[in-house]
Amino acid sequence: MRALAVALAPVLLVQGAGVRRRTPVLPEAPGPRAGVVAGDGPPLTVAVVGESPAAGVGVATQEDGLAARFAAALARRSGREVRWRLSARTGTTVAQALGLLVPGPAGPPADVVLVAFGVNDTLRLRSRAAWRRDVTALLGALTPLTAPGGVVVLAGLPDLGRFPTLPQPLRGVLGRQARALDAELGRLARPGVRHAPAPPLDGPGLFADDGFHPGAAACAMWAEVLAAAALPLRM
Template identity: 40%
Template sequence: MLPAADQLARIPLTPVLVAQGLGVRQRANTLSEPPGAREGQSGSDKSLRLLIVGDSSAAGVGATSQEKALSGRLVQNLAQDHQVTWKLIGESSITTTGMLKRLSALPAASFDLAITALGVNDVTRGSSRRKWVKRQTELADLLSTKFGARCIVASGLPPMGAYPQVPQPLRWVLGAQATRLDDALAGLAATHPILSHLPIDLPFETRYQASDGYHPSEEAYTLWASLFADHIRARLG
């Protein structure tokens, strides 16, 4: 397969892309992971053991507390008809490879369901499609064998080519790479026995962006959690 136009352009554009990338990374690192519980139990009725793993978006960067971030909003939603026992393992700047190492170092546990929110840092570090699919396959295997997950929902990658505060041509390059990896993740999920793909279908408006213009806002986390909850109920149905 011949390289895409954005891949061919990376070499002559390297000095510009590096300079722009450093600026974006500096702005993206201005917000910290919010305080709040990263495990607990909520709700009643049917038992559901939930594991949430991912990067800064899973860790809630852009929200003022974990309750208003992805994990908190998702647990609140699912707790309407489940007794949710949950745990969050999220870390800013982590890649799929980094998450594999972190999970491998943890003791085994038992969950019914795992959701993942990874990929932005794989994009910014230039992960190839082949390596991405390999690492995502390894992650699904680890979540099912070591952590007992019978259902895994992987969030799609955000439309990085639409980030207004990422300058061109970096925005074009990152957007094309994000689309490529997201398509590969959807393809993997289509043939995997327990992995499904949740496309990111959020309005790309200012109010859905955190103050750094890079991470989700609290409104975006609420919508994203709702998408996850609907998808999870359909899968468990």
């Protein structure tokens, strides 16, 4: 992959600059980054940590964002109250998240921790070995923040090869890179750590205005897949 990127570097640099010029810069969604979804039975505590999709880039409010939609999907599927909190920032890589986003907002250990990174590491063509090392370090940092019997859900990387705003060959290179990093996430799955491959996010109306970030409909669809991976808990 890196050899291909080096060979295509002149073209990729020109295309990348063009994408940056014509792609609108969308803000992180306004709204509370913590909340409660009503339900019966003992409450579930949920922590979400991630990059721009988790931060709400591409939706109008946090209510439509991935974190809140994930909490709502968990509440509906489990029938339990869900108390959620979010720690996310646009442009963050997994390595940068250590110390910057983790441990995140104060709160009790989480029954479910959702980890949503990878696009920024893909754009930087992070090697598979370095990515695996970074994610392993992040999982270690999350251990004391996860309740006994709780689960960490690794959100799979969206396939950048399907992103309409990216021209070829840039789209193909980034698509292969995203799939390679996602495969490494799958290899990190173990008891208490689950990998949830991302659904196809290239349908009509699923992208935000920038053609790059998931819109509200995509976040809702993605949240259902993530909630299904999180349940049942090991508690």
